[in-house]
Amino acid sequence: MFEVLELIYQFKALRSHHIAMHLPLRHxxxxxxxxxxxxDHGLLDKRQCxxxxxxxxxxxxxxxxxxxxxxxxxxxxxxxxxxxxRLGTEFEHSKMTIxxxxxxxxxAEANGCRLISAEEMAEQAKHxxxxxxxxxxxxxxxxxxxxxxxxxxxxxxxGIEHPVGKRAYFAIEAEHNKANSRFDDDDPSSRQSSTRKxxxxxxxxxxxxxxxxxxxxxxxxxxxxxxxAQIENKFRVARTVVKESHLFLGQAVPIIAGTDVPxxxxxxxxxxxxxxxxxxxxxxxxxxxx
Numbered sequence: 195m196f197e198v199l200e201l202i203y204q205f206k207a208l209r210s211h212h213i214a215m216h217l218p219l220r221h222x223x224x225x226x227x228x229x230x231x232x233x234d235h236g237l238l239d240k241r242q243c244x245x246x247x248x249x250x251x252x253x254x255x256x257x258x259x260x261x262x263x264x265x266x267x268x269x270x271x272x273x274x275x276x277x278x279x280r281l282g283t284e285f286e287h288s289k290m291t292i293x294x295x296x297x298x299x300x301x302a303e304a305n306g307c308r309l310i311s312a313e314e315m316a317e318q319a320k321h322x323x324x325x326x327x328x329x330x331x332x333x334x335x336x337x338x339x340x341x342x343x344x345x346x347x348x349x350x351x352x353g354i355e356h357p358v359g360k361r362a363y364f365a366i367e368a369e370h371n372k373a374n375s376r377f378d379d380d381d382p383s384s385r386q387s388s389t390r391k392x393x394x395x396x397x398x399x400x401x402x403x404x405x406x407x408x409x410x411x412x413x414x415x416x417x418x419x420x421x422x423a424q425i426e427n428k429f430r431v432a433r434t435v436v437k438e439s440h441l442f443l444g445q446a447v448p449i450i451a452g453t454d455v456p457x458x459x460x461x462x463x464x465x466x467x468x469x470x471x472x473x474x475x476x477x478x479x480x481x482x483x484x
Contacts, residue, residue, distance in 0.1 A: 195232065196264070198225075199257050204311070205292050206271040207241070207252045212296045215457045232257070241285070248455075250289065268313040270295045270352065277312060277325045277350060286449050290368040291350045293455065294418050294447050301462025302354055305477055310353030310361065321407040325351050327365075327399045346395045346404075353410070354476065362476065363410045367392060369419045369428055370449070389428045393435045393442070400441055414440070416466075416476075418447040429467055438470035 201216055202208050214225055229251060232238045237257040241250045253261075271277065271292065299309045316324055327346040350366035369389065396415050399405065405413040419425040425444040432442065444467035448455050465473035 195228070195237070196260075198228065198232065198251075199237065199253065199261055200264075200267055202238070202251055202253050202257070203261060204267055204269050204271075205296055206269075207250050207289070207292055208296060209248045209250050209293070209455070211248050211457055212293070213251070215296070215300050215459065268311040268317075270299070270309070270311045270313075271350065272311065272313040272316055274316070277348065287349075287368055287370045290370060290418055290420065290447050290449050291366055293449070293458075294366060294368070294416070294445075294461070295350060295352060297447075297458045297461045298352065298354075300457070300459035301477075304459060305462060306357055307462075307477070308355045310355055310363075312351045315351060315353060315363075315408050315410070318409045319407055320409065324408045327404045329395060329398050329404070346392075346399055348415075351408075352416075361410075361412075363405070363408070363413045364416045364443075364476070365396070365405075365413060367415055367417045368447075369417060369424070389431045390435055393432050393439075396441060397436070397439075415442045417442055417444045419444070420446065420449045422446040425467060429469055432469045436469060440468060440471060440474070442469055443467065443474065443476060 197217060198213060201213055205212075210226065210229055213229070214220065214222055217225065220228075229238065229249075233240050233251070235256070236254050237260060239252040239254045241252065295309075302309045312325065325348060327348070329344040329346055348365035349368045351364070352366065353361055353363040355361050400413070403411075417425065417428065419428060425446050429442075429444050432439070445461060445464065447458070447461070463475060463477050465475060467473055
């Protein structure tokens with residue numbers, strides 16, 4: 195029971211087959227029965243969406259109470275440091291980030307690496323909101339009319355540690371075009387697309403190494419979208435901003451794919467798209483010292 199509760203605590207919400215991926219010694223039928231029992235006894239909440247065949251579980255009040263006083267593992271979704279995760283209003287968008295982190299954790303551990311959680315990074319940070327990355331620009335607040343610094347807010351943050359000591363850090367951007375989007379985000383001619391804006395924002399953050407408030411010396415961006423076509427289109431838009439860049443790595447993490455969304459621990463070893471450059475892996479072959 196505590197294995198399941200602590201897993202969900204780490205990720206905020208997990209699909210049932212992701213829970214099974216992280217608990218390979220548990221029998222599938224027995225684990226499903228345990229999840230139903232924990233839901234029936236008020237330890238877990240359940241979210242079933244028409245896009246998914248497998249239920250997604252969240253901690254309920256009794257589940258949080260059961261964890262009180264225990265030494266808990268660090269969280270991958272650590273909102274206190276400035277990471278925003280709104281499961282209520284942006285469920286599909288948030289689940290893409292959670293699925294990516296869950297798959298990377300399984301893939302990293304299978305390759306003898308360790309996934310560094312956002313909470314662990316926040317503990318060594320020099321700023322109370324370390325995941326709010328300041329840009330070298332300002333804006334005027336509509337209500338107060340004060341000049342405010344522009345902050346870039348990633349969807350997630352994660353690190354990878356190789357056994358020999360190499361570490362690589364990544365901000366996560368989950369891109370999900372909505373039917374009611376004001377602008378076509380996959381149109382290279384659109385000057386208002388969020389893809390163009392985020393490319394410029396992250397380049398500014400990288401030039402000034404704004405991520406140093408996390409106590410890290412390198413940071414790249416994992417950009418994920420629901421389909422391969424979408425991520426390829428977004429990188430095509432990105433090439434209108436910058437011809438080549440090693441800063442951004444792109445991959446498809448499906449959220450709308452028939453009746454089921456598979457587990458994908460192989461993402462850790464998969465080739466990730468780059469802007470104007472050959473694909474690259476994020477595993478031990480390309481981890482940077484830092």
